[in-house]
Amino acid sequence: DLLHGEKSGKKIGKMSSIVVKDAEETKSLVWFRNDLRINDNLALNSALSAPGKVIGFYCFNLSMFKMTNLGFPRIDKFRAKFLLETIENLKEDLKRINITLIITIGDPVEELMRVISQQKIKNIFFQKEWTQEEVEEEDKLKNEYNNINFKSFYSQFLYDPNDLDINNISNVFTNFRKHCEKKLNVKDLVEYPKKLLEDNLLKDDYLTPSLSDLGLEDFEIDSRSAFKFKGGYNAAKERLDFYLWQSKKINFYKQTRNGLIGQDYSSKFSSWLSNGSISAREIFWEIKDYEKNILKNQSTYWLIFELIWRDFFKYISMKYRNKIFKIGGILEKDYHWNTDNKTFDKWVDGLTNEPFVNANMLELKYTGWMSNRGRQNVASYLAKELNIDWRWGARYFESQLIDYDVHSNYGNWMYVSGVGNDPRDRKFNIKFQAERYDPTNKFQKMWLQTRIF
Numbered sequence: 001d002l003l004h005g006e007k008s009g010k011k012i013g014k015m016s017s018i019v020v021k022d023a024e025e026t027k028s029l030v031w032f033r034n035d036l037r038i039n040d041n042l043a044l045n046s047a048l049s050a051p052g053k054v055i056g057f058y059c060f061n062l063s064m065f066k067m068t069n070l071g072f073p074r075i076d077k078f079r080a081k082f083l084l085e086t087i088e089n090l091k092e093d094l095k096r097i098n099i100t101l102i103i104t105i106g107d108p109v110e111e112l113m114r115v116i117s118q119q120k121i122k123n124i125f126f127q128k129e130w131t132q133e134e135v136e137e138e139d140k141l142k143n144e145y146n147n148i149n150f151k152s153f154y155s156q157f158l159y160d161p162n163d164l165d166i167n168n169i170s171n172v173f174t175n176f177r178k179h180c181e182k183k184l185n186v187k188d189l190v191e192y193p194k195k196l197l198e199d200n201l202l203k204d205d206y207l208t209p210s211l212s213d214l215g216l217e218d219f220e221i222d223s224r225s226a227f228k229f230k231g232g233y234n235a236a237k238e239r240l241d242f243y244l245w246q247s248k249k250i251n252f253y254k255q256t257r258n259g260l261i262g263q264d265y266s267s268k269f270s271s272w273l274s275n276g277s278i279s280a281r282e283i284f285w286e287i288k289d290y291e292k293n294i295l296k297n298q299s300t301y302w303l304i305f306e307l308i309w310r311d312f313f314k315y316i317s318m319k320y321r322n323k324i325f326k327i328g329g330i331l332e333k334d335y336h337w338n339t340d341n342k343t344f345d346k347w348v349d350g351l352t353n354e355p356f357v358n359a360n361m362l363e364l365k366y367t368g369w370m371s372n373r374g375r376q377n378v379a380s381y382l383a384k385e386l387n388i389d390w391r392w393g394a395r396y397f398e399s400q401l402i403d404y405d406v407h408s409n410y411g412n413w414m415y416v417s418g419v420g421n422d423p424r425d426r427k428f429n430i431k432f433q434a435e436r437y438d439p440t441n442k443f444q445k446m447w448l449q450t451r452i453f
């Protein structure tokens with residue numbers, strides 16, 4: 001079962017060698033957060049090199065599925081379903097290397113504390129996050145225990161944070177990109193995890209919950225969906241194989257990336273990247289491999305260019321911390337913002353005066369997806385035409401988008417709203433955008449003529 005990466009010597013195949021561990025030794029826990037994969041996962045790999053047993057842990061944070069004051073939960077059904085599928089895939093992958101994934105629902109810190117005392121955990125390995133809520137979780141946990149080793153790793157980047165001076169990162173994307181491309185290397189994937197002996201498995205098998213366990217209703221995927229997303233590494237890998245090797249759609253990415261309809265105008269990698277079902281480095285090396293063996297052109301480069309945007313927003317959020325959640329953004333702008341619920345709800349429901357905005361908002365409402373072109377337009381319209389607090393828009397995206405990622409979302413919202421990294425502070429002319437990107441109204445008709453409510 002060797003995959004394309006083998007050609008360039010990358011270990012992304014599915015072959016595992018067996019490692020013998022002493023059952024009496026200390027136990028390590030891998031706390032999975034937004035790194036929901038076994039391939040190229042630094043936390044998991046480090047746990048595997050520690051002595052003793054290894055257990056996986058994931059907690060569905062129940063508070064994320066509760067209604068907020070804006071009338072939607074932090075995670076609504078589309079991303080929740082994707083997450084459930086991702087966890088099921090992770091559980092199976094871990095099982096293949098004889099690691100049990102403990103799956104719980106509740107408050108992550110409380111659930112972790114329960115498991116720590118039940119299992120007598122001595123080491124906890126996890127992906128390092130730096131946004132407020134995640135840091136608070138870590139701090140709470142660390143305050144409870146001084147006899148546990150906490151070891152965290154950055155597994156979410158293309159370029160390693162240890163190679164960058166975070167406080168001096170340029171606020172201009174082009175400068176950041178050029179620095180990375182000239183001075184840094186994307187590191188190889190870490191070794192594919194080794195298989196443990198069967199006695200590493202716990203007696204209990206943990207079930208993945210259902211949508212209703214999370215308080216959400218099941219649903220049918222809308223037939224107009226741009227992409228029928230399925231969570232987990234297997235689906236991510238399948239998509240990667242398809243977009244590169246099978247269909248070679250990547251050859252035309254630069255020309256098609258502003259599209260609005262269909263599966264293949266863009267890669268659709270974002271959802272898997274967001275919860276870490278696949279690593280950005282794995283995608284990067286696969287593209288490099290493709291360039292070596294099939295074709296290298298502006299389009300293949302452009303996909304890497306976009307992955308650098310993803311890194312850029314992560315670094316901006318790391319540099320500015322909580323400022324990304326403040327109304328003035330990283331520029332600390334003192335603009336006037338409205339907080340009118342009726343106007344906001346009209347935007348959410350696709351009932352504004354702009355059909356192009358409405359069509360995009362309906363796509364989001366019914367599918368959990370919107371193209372990059374659509375996102376830029378609807379965000380610009382909310383922030384710069386309706387002057388509604390841009391963070392409300394960001395919160396709605398958080399709830400709906402399958403590919404929600406805190407850094408990309410807040411970074412892009414700030415950018416479009418004039419409080420972030422756009423040196424030009426532009427405003428989109430929505431009518432012009434609709435004429436240019438939807439000249440025959442095909443996209444607008446698709447969503448507006450079949451309005452369900």
Ligand code: FAD
Pocket residue numbers: 257266267268269270271273274303306307309310311313370371372373375376379397401403404405406408409410412413416
């Ligand atoms: P492709 O065009 O195929 O690009 C490949 C990859 O590059 C993407 O998967 C993504 O990881 C990265 N990428 C591309 N464009 C951007 C960008 N502008 N910023 C950061 N990374 C990028 N992206 C998210 O992943 N999560 C979000 O929550 C999110 N919120 C956004 C909010 C607004 C207001 C805007 C304007 C953009 C947002 N984006 C977000 C960025 C972008 O729209 C999506 O990453 C992209 O549309 C995903 O589709 P794709 O995977 O087919 O991208």
